[in-house]
Amino acid sequence: MSRTGWARWLVVVPMTLLALATIYPLIFTANVAMKTRREYILDRFSPAGVLHWENLATAWNSVGMARYVANSLVVVTSSVVLLLLIGSMAGFALSRLRFRGSGVIYLGCLAALFVPFQVIMVPLARIMGDAGLVDTYPGLVLVYVAQFLPFTVFLMTSYYRTIPPEIVDAARIDGNSVYGVYRRIMLPLGRPALLSVGILDALFCWNDVIISLLMMPSADHRTLMVGVTALRGQYSDDIPTFASGVLIAAVPVLAVYLFLQRQIADGVAAGSTKG
Incomplete structure (x- = not known):
């Protein structure tokens, strides 16, 4: 050979x-x-x-998987919308606007990527508890946005830096304000990156266990992954029902990977582009 x-x-x-x-x-x-x-x-x-x-019907109806799925959809959708809105604005500002402290802010976003959630979970729980946001959907959404925003800003900034600056200059000469440039030029051009980052953020939020377990202690507000984790103790003697719950939780993620794998790969590669 x-x-x-x-x-x-x-x-x-x-x-x-x-x-x-x-x-x-x-x-x-x-x-x-x-x-x-x-x-x-x-x-x-x-x-x-x-x-x-x-077994699937039992896991869906009797165990309460339907409620867990609905909770996850509400939280993940709200979190991704806020992440894309704030992340795209911040990425545009850090990549194309020159203002004092922009470099420090960008380095701060990079530094935040290396901070494990376990380091901040105790003070975060105290702050959210004092604010009355524990066991609420807005509280969990805010934590997800804070946790995954540095990643979103980093990828959006890297992508926007690949767009020629002449396009922005031409738009400003035509009379567009900064917001007009963002809405009419940068936002449409950033759709591929927004799609990729949105998919990754949705997967991060959907698969999360530790943040949701910390912020949503009650059974009625559990997200899907926390609900599946709780099934292991509740149905320890009925493994087929537990496996059915795991399968229900895995199918949406598997479908996303199968049909949107190219966008996921593009999103991972976006951050490696030299600006």
Whole structure:
């Protein structure tokens, strides 16, 4: 075998094994979700003989997954809208407007990317509790915006810096104000980056557990991932029902990755563009 052939196999084999290791947990979960409790106890690894779709219905109705999904949709939608609005404005200002302290603000956003949430969670919980925002949708949305805004500003600033400055100068000569340039020029040109960053922010908020668990202690306000985590203790003796809840939570994320993987990759690559 030629050197090129060996090099190709050295890449294909590890990537195939990695893909199988990634896909197998999802297949195993789906298989368990289709079994009865007795079938799971007798043999958890064998394929399900009969598909028991009622497990999904039980997880959706009896366990309260529908309420958890609705809570997540409200919080994630509100958070992403605010993140894109504030992030696009800040990215435009930091990339195209010259004002005192702009460099310090940008470096502050970069520094905030390296601060783990666990470092600030205790003082944050006290502040939000004193403000009466614990166990409220606005409180969780504000925390999500504060947590993921540096990432959004960083990517939007990097993208806007790739736009030729002559476009902005021409718009200003035509009589547009700063807000007019943002609304008529930069916002339409930034749609690819906004789509990519919006998808990433939505995935971050949707998959979050620790922030939601800290800010939403009551069962009625739980988001989907926290609700799935709580199922493990509530249905520790009914693993198929628990697996059904996990499968329901995983399907939206899997669908986003399958249909929007190119936009996700573009969003990750946007921050590596040299401004």
